[in-house]
Amino acid sequence: MRLMITVAVGFACLLIGLPAIAQQSRGPLRIEITEGVIEPLPVAVPDFIAETADAANFAIDIARVVAADLIGTGLFREIPKNAFLSTPTSFSSPIQYSDWKTLNAQALITGAVATGSDGQLTVKFRVFDVFSDAQLGDGLQFGGAANSWRRMAHKVADAVYSRITGEGGYFDSRVVFVSETGPKNQRAKRLAVMDYDGANVQFLTDDSAIVLAPRFSPTGDRVLYTSYETGFPKVNVLDVGTIERRALDVQAEALTFAPRFGPDGSTVVLSLSQAGNTDIFKTRVDGGPLVRLTSTPSIETAPGFSPDGSWIVFESDRSGTQQLYVMGANGGEATRISFGKGRYGTPVWSPRGDLIAFTKQANGRFHIGVMRTDGSEERLLTASFLDEGPTWSPNGRVIMFTRESKGAAGARALYSVDITGRNLRRVPTNLSGSDPAWSPLLR
């Protein structure tokens, strides 16, 4: 009887196991790949075709701006034009994929520029996946005034970047910053705005008063900043289109600074110092009640909203050293998220919502770093004599910040770095600047 049971169980196991074995051995060969390469993607950007005679310069310049935008990300590498085996002769001419495969170009961007009788410029482009012998997405064209040709070039680059990487671009955006002139101990500061790549600098204020910490609104049409026009710090709001400005309507006797817009564009969170104590408050940009969010004897400052507006990250020395904390948008108990060695400050929530950028001081050096919103996975991206004040690109991929060189003649300049810690670059402006704040993508 026992033998019978044993035989039966054995056959039952066989009955269950055989299909599984057969299933495993049937079908395609399955392999997992865990090691790839990290290198810039080779792209070819021939000069755009000038479809009208007076569009010749625009055709060249726009192609160069598109290429510069893509190469500046560190994710692409441009194939030099002198290596081309063929170039498109017209926007509709067929693509000789084999020529571009020979150059190992993985993407090809072609375009054409034309000017209309009304002075309007038209830019159209296509992206080709060379090794698939196919066009990547549909062709697009942009129309606008001739003097906005750089914006159109940035828009082309944004579209190309998005199609290849699957993520939104950040090229058609602007940066507001504090332009600084003069010696280190007597610097004149003015608000200025520029394209993300340092072009088209325009000033928003004069140098009659110290200005600090400008912050764009979510729509990019207004800027909050701290001004010392009265001799004391006060939060001002400035309309970028009209450069009209006014002080935020909060307690007149209080010192207000470190403002930042909420994601709705109407809520403002700021630091308010009164009777020697600094706490975080919330109000509305067009006036409204001042709502206290923190109430401790320590210094709470540098608040900033999460993209969904439900959380606020800020810095506080309530633990004895300067650390980062997160609390609900209506205040309440705050959770400390930074525990590393050193001091943490100027936290900024990523537009993606997954990371918080910060300034860290440790061992006599300053760093720009990122961490998860719960404080985990801290990574330091830069290290120098003085790095501070991070701001996120609209797609959450790049961080711009201020770097000051050492010494009495040390100058402040704007730098950018990819969130991977690679592609550290100085923003090409002729001005000394600090406190950058990135705008959203322009419309």
Add this chain to the structure above:
Amino acid sequence: MKSGAYISGMGHGGLILWALFGGLFLNARDPLPVQASNVSLISSEEFAALALPNEAPVIAVETPVSAQPSVQDDAPIIVPASEVSPDPPKPEGVKPPAAEGLPAIPESPITPQTDVVVQAPNAPAAPAIDEQSETVQPDQAPTPAPAPRVAPIAAPAPALDAEIAETTAPEIAPDESADTPAPETPATAPKEAATEIVTEAETPRFAPKTSQRPKVRPVRPVQTAKQDEPGTDPISDAVAEAVASETPEPAQPTGPPLTGGQIEGFRVAVGNCWNVDSGSAAARVTVTVGFSLDRSGKLVQNSLKFVTATQGESGAINAAFEAARRAIIRCGAKGYELPLEKYPQWKDIELTFNPEGMRIK
């Protein structure tokens, strides 16, 4: 008794002789080599001049004034409330910049951003097929990334079908004519390696690499269940019937499986073209791609398809799939080097691209 005396005498005699002449033999050895160095005589002043730079320099430490300048910039000047003017003076308006060479503050509003119209252009013309251009073959795989493995001696990437070993050895095929044919052994080669560690801090262009993932177990050949003829045993009959009903189709791949080295070689070949953007959302998506190869190792046209992916946004999944697709197409442009005799094993392949070890952490 006498033999003992003789032995003792000979031993003592030998000892005396060694004591007398042993030193002579030692003295005859070559003297130890003497190391000599060329020296030059210098004066005490010259010595002092040479020694001077070795003295510890006076280091001028320039300490930042502020422990946290960002806070300092934003920090208010704390004053008693009574000193704060309730009504701040109105700004005098924007003045033109004093510094030369800087653009003036525009008196008129900044030019509003131009509205950009997005339109679809005319339909592109279908590209004509140029037979001559088709004869031009694309380049082989791009330059691979620096070897993630550090070894005392740099080693190039091994051949596709080579097994990883400490030494390089050619493949040995069985010699049918030999009396005692040698066993078949695959070619071996040391794993690709570099001689130094390149960190992100030193060269920020490269991403951190992690340790290699465990190898996937090679697919075993199908072991077809041998069915006995129906007998009188009802249990055996039932089992045979159940097996026949559960596995109606025989296993497709037949013949010997790919060796671990061959699979690793294929994995490396595709991985060399798999370009991972470690900072993107796509780097958090593991995607599986299926495709078929012809006997020359080239991709069968239109066979490449999306199989599955881990959860993620559609854009990230699409970007991950595109990166995988480009890798398979690019590095297989000339055909993957796989053993023809094992074609049924690699005719259909599903590659899972797992970037977990490459994403930033």
